[in-house]
Amino acid sequence: MKKEITYQFDIIPKVNEVISVYDDSGINRPTQDVARIEKMYANANLVVTAWDGSILVGVARSLTDYCYCCYLSDLAVKKAYQKKGIGKQLIALTKERIGEDAMLLLLSAASAMEYYPKVGLKTVTNGFIINRTAR
Numbered sequence: 001m002k003k004e005i006t007y008q009f010d011i012i013p014k015v016n017e018v019i020s021v022y023d024d025s026g027i028n029r030p031t032q033d034v035a036r037i038e039k040m041y042a043n044a045n046l047v048v049t050a051w052d053g054s055i056l057v058g059v060a061r062s063l064t065d066y067c068y069c070c071y072l073s074d075l076a077v078k079k080a081y082q083k084k085g086i087g088k089q090l091i092a093l094t095k096e097r098i099g100e101d102a103m104l105l106l107l108s109a110a111s112a113m114e115y116y117p118k119v120g121l122k123t124v125t126n127g128f129i130i131n132r133t134a135r
Helices: 015-025 034-042 086-098
Strands: 006-009 046-052 055-064 069-077 103-107 127-130
Touching: 006 086, 015 034, 015 055, 015 069, 046 086, 055 086, 069 086, 086 103
Parallel strands: 069 103
Antiparallel strands: 006 046, 046 055, 055 069, 103 127
């Protein structure tokens, strides 16, 4: 029987797990610079992870004040797990955690520009946004 994907908040995965997801997903990040990846996660204040058992398969890394804005800086899912709703769920859980007062903003790689409108984000000049639903 296939295991269900589980999601966790604020667990900082091991740097080699993050690098594995980044390299496999196609996201362009400085994965050869382990110290930089570690620092990226040490300074993020909202991390949502997707797991297949003990295997990290997806990650959403954000910087937020939890009341006005959230920058979703990294969204990555391993290729074998793409097109299964994991990225969409990582975005939804990020939005759920930041609440209705905060907007969610991300900047997209050219190769992902068609993906984000499909999962509910609105196009802006160079990225995508989920507007605040409350002031």
